[in-house]
Amino acid sequence: MAEARLTATRGGNRGAATRLINRINTIVADVATTRAQKIHELQDKIESLEEKMATIANIDNAIQDELDPEDVQAEIEAADTNNQTYRDARAGFFQLKTLQDEEAAANAILALAGAPIVPAAAAIPGPSASMLPKLDLPTFKGDILQWSSFWDVFESEVDSKGYGGATKFNFLISKLEGEAKASLLGLTSSNDNYTKAKDILRLRYSQPRKVITAHYKALINLPVSKPLERPLPSTAISSSVS
Structure with missing residues (x-):
């Protein structure tokens, strides 16, 4: 029993x-x-x-x-x-330790901007200040016409720097919204997943034919301006009066 x-x-x-x-x-x-x-x-x-x-x-x-x-x-x-x-x-x-390391790196960035940080972060070595990305990076919401300009800045300020892939992944996710962020749903922070995330975004938005089509649609959807009404010349007015 x-x-x-x-x-x-x-x-x-x-x-x-x-x-x-x-x-x-x-x-x-x-x-x-x-x-x-x-x-x-x-x-x-x-x-x-x-x-x-x-x-x-x-x-x-x-x-x-x-x-x-x-x-x-x-x-x-x-x-x-x-x-x-x-x-x-x-x-x-091990993801907990990875997240803690990433939080420490993010706090180091905030420290440069004068924001309060988690006290323990100071004891964890991070990348040098010269390699930290700027805080005013643009946000990408899924407009294919904005992809090239977004990625040029992100690649220069984050992707080309010496951060680990997991940290870069978190920066990337923080700068995505809407359908762009939804396209990476299910990927967690890791070095391998950062590479996968870049591949997914490039496959989705770095397509010249789609860019051309999007430009064409944007052009035909521009509002048509009405011609300005010009006043009649003074000579024409005098003639009509006489």
Whole structure:
């Protein structure tokens, strides 16, 4: 009876651990959440996962104490296989450290602009001031006619600098709106995803034929100006009066 109750309790805790892992993955993938909020939520969820894993380990030991000696080995092996899933997931939550590093780099930029920064950021080395992008970068909303000018500035101020790909990805996302930002939905901050993001945007907006078509549409949609009404010459007025 005690073994059945412990097994049921362990099942509930395993389910809770799985939901925490899924929630953590959702937080990481959510492009609408700010980096600071992600860090806060990830710290909370990962801490809860650690506690849940410790509870499961205690229940595993309690179940093993209730079993007959010949059944203990099989139970240990089965529990270890299941718990390895949680250990692997926990080892994969390096995104929290990546986000913390990126937040520190962003705070370094704000420091140059005289804005308040997170106190811990000063202890984390970042790129030199000469390599920091300007804060007044343009925003791109998906107008193909604006892509070239947007990317020329972004490439000069961010892409060509010495930042890591994950940091560049965050700068890029922060300067996109509308359909341009939506086109990168599902990509999370990483070095590889920065390259993917550039490829997606270039494929979508760096197409000469589409640019020409967009220019043509813009021209034909220009409002037609009405001709100015000129006053009749004075000689014509005098003639009509006489």
